[in-house]
Amino acid sequence: MTFIYYEDTDRLRLMARTPRKNKSGAFKDVTSVLDGMANIYRCEKSGNNWQFRMFIRTDGQDYKCSLRTKDFESAIAKARTQAIRLSQMVESNIKVFGMTLDELVQEYLDYRWKDVLTNEIVKGRWSTMKSQLKNMVSVKSGDIKLSELDRNCMFDYAQWRRIESPGIQDVTIRNETSTINSMIAFAYRSENIHFEKLNFKQIKIKKDDIGVRGTFTLDEYDDLIMFLRSYVAKKNCPDDKERNERLMIRDYILISSNTYGRPGELRQLRYGDIERYETVYDEPLTDPSKEDDYDYSKEVHLVHLNIRAETSKVRSTRKVIARGGNYFKRLHKRTEFNEAHHLIFSHDGYKRIEGRTFMKHWSAIMKGLKLEDYRERKLEWYSFRHFGLTCRVKAGVSLIDLAKLAGTSVHHIENTYLKYSEEQSRTAALKNFRQNADGTITIID
Numbered sequence: 001m002t003f004i005y006y007e008d009t010d011r012l013r014l015m016a017r018t019p020r021k022n023k024s025g026a027f028k029d030v031t032s033v034l035d036g037m038a039n040i041y042r043c044e045k046s047g048n049n050w051q052f053r054m055f056i057r058t059d060g061q062d063y064k065c066s067l068r069t070k071d072f073e074s075a076i077a078k079a080r081t082q083a084i085r086l087s088q089m090v091e092s093n094i095k096v097f098g099m100t101l102d103e104l105v106q107e108y109l110d111y112r113w114k115d116v117l118t119n120e121i122v123k124g125r126w127s128t129m130k131s132q133l134k135n136m137v138s139v140k141s142g143d144i145k146l147s148e149l150d151r152n153c154m155f156d157y158a159q160w161r162r163i164e165s166p167g168i169q170d171v172t173i174r175n176e177t178s179t180i181n182s183m184i185a186f187a188y189r190s191e192n193i194h195f196e197k198l199n200f201k202q203i204k205i206k207k208d209d210i211g212v213r214g215t216f217t218l219d220e221y222d223d224l225i226m227f228l229r230s231y232v233a234k235k236n237c238p239d240d241k242e243r244n245e246r247l248m249i250r251d252y253i254l255i256s257s258n259t260y261g262r263p264g265e266l267r268q269l270r271y272g273d274i275e276r277y278e279t280v281y282d283e284p285l286t287d288p289s290k291e292d293d294y295d296y297s298k299e300v301h302l303v304h305l306n307i308r309a310e311t312s313k314v315r316s317t318r319k320v321i322a323r324g325g326n327y328f329k330r331l332h333k334r335t336e337f338n339e340a341h342h343l344i345f346s347h348d349g350y351k352r353i354e355g356r357t358f359m360k361h362w363s364a365i366m367k368g369l370k371l372e373d374y375r376e377r378k379l380e381w382y383s384f385r386h387f388g389l390t391c392r393v394k395a396g397v398s399l400i401d402l403a404k405l406a407g408t409s410v411h412h413i414e415n416t417y418l419k420y421s422e423e424q425s426r427t428a429a430l431k432n433f434r435q436n437a438d439g440t441i442t443i444i445d
Contacts, residue, residue, distance in 0.1 A: 033076065038083040040067065040075050050075035052082055058090055059097045089147065089194050098192055102142030105133045108183045119310040124264040132176040133183065135161065146192055151199045158203055174203045214378035215386040227368045247334065249361045251327045252345055256384035258324030259305065260406050263381045267352050268311040271332065272340030275304040277325040301325035307407065318407045389413060
């Protein structure tokens with residue numbers, strides 16, 4: 001039996017045909033579906049599971065797939081759903097035999113790269129999307145056709161990712177699903193797929209797990225400073241090129257801790273982003289052991305930085321006044337590539353230090369500090385931003401001021417960076433006050 005359907009615009013021509021029966025009689029129990037629009041059949045090679053076949057005239061070839069059932073009634077129901085779906089795709093000018101998942105990923109990344117070029121997103125964000133979509137392809141084969149996907153085909157994505165990467169955080173999986181659905185929406189707009197988003201099993205994330213990052217204790221940071229002194233010592237690193245790199249990494253750590261900049265922002269800093277330096281003094285302190293009541297104070301080297309919008313994760317310019325000006329001066333003095341257009345963290349002023357170089361030194365530093373559990377604690381380069389922000393909170397800086405300096409929200413600092421320690425809890429518990437006769441309150445230190 002032959003069934004031909006012509007749309008008024010002559011755009012749709014679907015013709016189903018009875019599967020050819022070869023000499024060995026491989027096809028059996030051939031049954032027509034929807035008045036011959038498609039057919040189902042069985043064959044021994046597939047374990048007698050019902051198969052689906054529909055001839056797509058617009059593409060000039062058969063669409064075939066397994067219905068994955070041996071039950072006849074279930075096969076008929078699935079075949080009808082499949083045939084209607086394919087018909088709707090053809091009516092909507094969606095290619096049945098269109099691009100593969102690999103091709104969609106590449107097309108989407110090319111599209112988003114234009115956002116990098118126009119400063120809509122940073123390159124680091126694009127690289128993250130590339131990694132997230134690579135994880136998706138590892139779950140679903142890159143060779144699969146988009147026409148073979150449906151809304152629920154990745155419903156258990158979170159389960160697959162947890163099996164594939166034990167210890168992965170739910171917030172990471174949720175971010176991946178968000179990127180995946182952004183790509184699916186892109187495919188829908190370009191009419192390469194017939195649904196706007198995939199359905200994922202809901203992921204419930206506790207407030208305490210949102211964006212929590214590892215950080216160093218004060219003692220560990222002191223140990224780090226001591227270790228870096230030996231790490232950059234000439235006797236421990238006689239090779240001038242390697243030592244210069246270690247010196248740059250050391251200053252990067254100190255600058256990161258004092259300016260609480262994001263790694264992507266710091267690694268794109270240019271000398272022209274340094275507006276000026278300033279030397280101030282801490283409030284005079286009185287040494288009670290001296291008879292002359294001698295006052296002494298400590299120099300603080302401030303730096304005024306301009307974080308450019310095109311390098312910022314949140315795509316907005318911000319001014320930062322922070323400690324660590326002496327570290328920038330040290331870097332400036334040590335290199336000949338210190339013009340306004342030169343990158344600060346670079347060997348030649350133009351090319352950023354590669355990520356693998358940072359990874360090499362990170363491994364060496366963690367080993368030197370004997371922090372064998374640094375992966376479990378999520379200690380990473382971003383931890384220095386976390387450490388700097390936490391120290392400023394302990395120093396009494398208001399979260400509003402800190403949020404402005406760090407280029408984020410107060411809510412984000414509270415959930416992501418603020419590590420409320422036992423010491424802070426004790427300090428809060430020991431605070432006291434006195435109510436005066438006139439009704440005013442006096443805080444007792």
